Amino acid sequence: MRLRLWTTLFLVTIAQVAWGQTSTNPKLVNAEATSHEPSASGYSVIGATPEQEALVRAQIRTMQPDVNPLRVLFVPHWKYMDTARTFHLHVPAGYTSAMFTHLPSRSVFIDSDRYVSDDSLGYWVAHELGHLAANSVSENAADKAAREYRKRLKDARKPDVLLRGFVTRSKLVS
Numbered sequence: 001m002r003l004r005l006w007t008t009l010f011l012v013t014i015a016q017v018a019w020g021q022t023s024t025n026p027k028l029v030n031a032e033a034t035s036h037e038p039s040a041s042g043y044s045v046i047g048a049t050p051e052q053e054a055l056v057r058a059q060i061r062t063m064q065p066d067v068n069p070l071r072v073l074f075v076p077h078w079k080y081m082d083t084a085r086t087f088h089l090h091v092p093a094g095y096t097s098a099m100f101t102h103l104p105s106r107s108v109f110i111d112s113d114r115y116v117s118d119d120s121l122g123y124w125v126a127h128e129l130g131h132l133a134a135n136s137v138s139e140n141a142a143d144k145a146a147r148e149y150r151k152r153l154k155d156a157r158k159p160d161v162l163l164r165g166f167v168t169r170s171k172l173v174s
């Protein structure tokens with residue numbers, strides 16, 4: 001119940017930011033101070049299970065995005081659709097429909113009812129981070145920026161391969 005109340009307050013706040021377009025909006029500062037404090041990594045993860053939060057933080061750390069989100073929100077499907085409507089966002093029926101980014105508030109919304117797998121989470125979060133890096137709603141611009149992030153995610157899995165002895169030492173230092 002508290003979470004729902006807070007979520008409503010939050011949505012009202014970011015709606016105000018969206019209209020006001022200013023990061024120094026005192027209402028936003030107040031809301032931040034009385035709700036989730038961003039962690040040391042500089043952003044909040046809200047509504048996730050501890051496992052999901054640990055995973056998405058590790059993935060974002062690995063991707064080293066040019067622009068961090070301010071918050072990553074895992075929301076149930078009805079809330080996801082509701083939020084999209086609030087922002088007058090078109091949620092495409094196709095591949096990107098499990099998450100979207102609200103650029104003015106640097107908020108990434110993830111439909112937690114459509115959570116498929118850990119790998120696909122990283123893959124699509126890369127796309128959302130691409131929107132932030134490009135500061136653009138263009139899907140092409142987001143995918144272009146996401147390419148490097150996806151590569152870093154892929155490279156980060158290589159230590160597993162190393163442990164199994166499939167990569168030679170010379171490859172390690174090249």
Ligand SMILES: [Zn+2]
Pocket residue numbers: 096127131138139142
């Ligand atoms: Zn997109």
